[in-house]
Amino acid sequence: MKKIKIGFQGEKGAYSELAAKRFFSSRNIELIPYKTFADVFHAIAKKKVEAGVVPVENTLNGGIREVFNLLDEQSVFVIGEIKLRISHMLLGIRGAKLSGIRKVYSHPQALLQCRKFIRSAKLVQAEYYDTAGAAKFVASQSDPSIAAIAGQSAAEDYGLAVLKKNIESDGKNFTRFLVISRESVISGDADKSTVVFSLRNQPGALQRVLSVFAIRDIDLLSIDSIPIIGKPWEYKFFVDFRGNIFQEPQAKTIEHLRELCPHVKVVGSYKEGRTAF
Amino acid sequence: MKKIKIGFQGEKGAYSELAAKRFFSSRNIELIPYKTFADVFHAIAKKKVEAGVVPVENTLNGGIREVFNLLDEQSVFVIGEIKLRISHMLLGIRGAKLSGIRKVYSHPQALLQCRKFIRSAKLVQAEYYDTAGAAKFVASQSDPSIAAIAGQSAAEDYGLAVLKKNIESDGKNFTRFLVISRESVISGDADKSTVVFSLRNQPGALQRVLSVFAIRDIDLLSIDSIPIIGKPWEYKFFVDFRGNIFQEPQAKTIEHLRELCPHVKVVGSYKEGRTAF
Numbered sequence: 001m002k003k004i005k006i007g008f009q010g011e012k013g014a015y016s017e018l019a020a021k022r023f024f025s026s027r028n029i030e031l032i033p034y035k036t037f038a039d040v041f042h043a044i045a046k047k048k049v050e051a052g053v054v055p056v057e058n059t060l061n062g063g064i065r066e067v068f069n070l071l072d073e074q075s076v077f078v079i080g081e082i083k084l085r086i087s088h089m090l091l092g093i094r095g096a097k098l099s100g101i102r103k104v105y106s107h108p109q110a111l112l113q114c115r116k117f118i119r120s121a122k123l124v125q126a127e128y129y130d131t132a133g134a135a136k137f138v139a140s141q142s143d144p145s146i147a148a149i150a151g152q153s154a155a156e157d158y159g160l161a162v163l164k165k166n167i168e169s170d171g172k173n174f175t176r177f178l179v180i181s182r183e184s185v186i187s188g189d190a191d192k193s194t195v196v197f198s199l200r201n202q203p204g205a206l207q208r209v210l211s212v213f214a215i216r217d218i219d220l221l222s223i224d225s226i227p228i229i230g231k232p233w234e235y236k237f238f239v240d241f242r243g244n245i246f247q248e249p250q251a252k253t254i255e256h257l258r259e260l261c262p263h264v265k266v267v268g269s270y271k272e273g274r275t276a277f
Numbered sequence: 278m279k280k281i282k283i284g285f286q287g288e289k290g291a292y293s294e295l296a297a298k299r300f301f302s303s304r305n306i307e308l309i310p311y312k313t314f315a316d317v318f319h320a321i322a323k324k325k326v327e328a329g330v331v332p333v334e335n336t337l338n339g340g341i342r343e344v345f346n347l348l349d350e351q352s353v354f355v356i357g358e359i360k361l362r363i364s365h366m367l368l369g370i371r372g373a374k375l376s377g378i379r380k381v382y383s384h385p386q387a388l389l390q391c392r393k394f395i396r397s398a399k400l401v402q403a404e405y406y407d408t409a410g411a412a413k414f415v416a417s418q419s420d421p422s423i424a425a426i427a428g429q430s431a432a433e434d435y436g437l438a439v440l441k442k443n444i445e446s447d448g449k450n451f452t453r454f455l456v457i458s459r460e461s462v463i464s465g466d467a468d469k470s471t472v473v474f475s476l477r478n479q480p481g482a483l484q485r486v487l488s489v490f491a492i493r494d495i496d497l498l499s500i501d502s503i504p505i506i507g508k509p510w511e512y513k514f515f516v517d518f519r520g521n522i523f524q525e526p527q528a529k530t531i532e533h534l535r536e537l538c539p540h541v542k543v544v545g546s547y548k549e550g551r552t553a554f
Binding site: 057058059060061062065108127170172174176203204206207210211213214217219220222223224225226227229230231232233235242 | 334335336337338339342385404447449451453480481483484487488490491494496497499500501502503504506507508509510512519
């Protein structure tokens, strides 16, 4: 049976890879790592992979603007969602001891999420472009005074020892991932949709547009404003709402948005993600 | 005459210092640098300074979540606003030449804003906690192969040569700064207000709250959702709106918000900022 190719950003062992494994669980997939988010989107556009899995929001750090911009600008659609509990671990080479660690490598976001631990252990921190990449680097050195902050699968992939578990400052650390594809596939159980729009430069424009949802009793789940590059103090808005765009009120809402907004893109209708561990 | 003490984040020569100088222009001020945003807020709370100037939004990178959180959590109020055109320069020691530069130091945001230039000049980039701090570091080394990305005032403060001007990828690069103080001072010409609120966990809660502005024809200027730490997938919303809270419809709106929301803080009413260069 042919494997379905799925792209993700980061090295083997990254949280995105784990999210992809959990989302596609029993299906026969091949996971392809890419260096940047843009690379994942381009791989989809160029048909090098069938789909991609990208993080869009973390409960401690908020939305990831680069991914929002790519969702708007690139010809891809959201076809699914999954939430992952992020549990950071301090990883060292075999034989390293927690008390001997002096320097820690990880992605800036992960370092930020573990700042209380890093401060109390008095570690020097060094930024790395990716958590799993940091684990790979530590594994390549035979230095018992350095460690990486990454997840369980990075420990396994690179044969590192877990020196300490759950070192994040706040235990309620989740990341929401979107599954993206070249074609907009809407399954029958899709209960959540995402649309991005820009506003006319008029007083009351935002209220007018939000009323388009309100008059149809469509529940807004979230709203994110993203600066439009090259137009200072103008924004595009990403709105998540209940329902799928094959339902009549939702379809009418989109029509109505197109009437009011200079730019509208339906990013996708999909089943709201469950939380995986 | 006694000088008014104003706190800002960064080293002498930082963009925040320039914003403070432009905002207080002719007044007799003393500018006090602090290492972090939290330090500036604490200095205000402890009466070490009269006021502070902090960036809240950049037109390329969006809102600064750490500042939003501090505005909500700390006992400070916004009393003014100023927008600054950010023009990045490549700075080296006297005698350094553009063609000889190999490595560039700056704040991650500034590196991001100059990524096209850095890529085309094939420079190695190194992150520094502050643009002016990077300039200070370069000035302290006698190495003509390293440079900093910072502003004009950093060049002057540290005696560096301007190797290239306007190296930002997008010329329309502005940062919005807020002037914050221990007490909520509302001047007669205040035409803009900021409020932060959280929502009850109910379908339609966001629409219901936004209707509180709509029914009074109060223009929403922006809306930012910030994750609530410890409550995954719940947000607090920062809303900028037209008018000041001494006006009746605005005062009634705030009363109405307190009825609907578990948490409401009026962050301030102030005069909308002009753009300085």
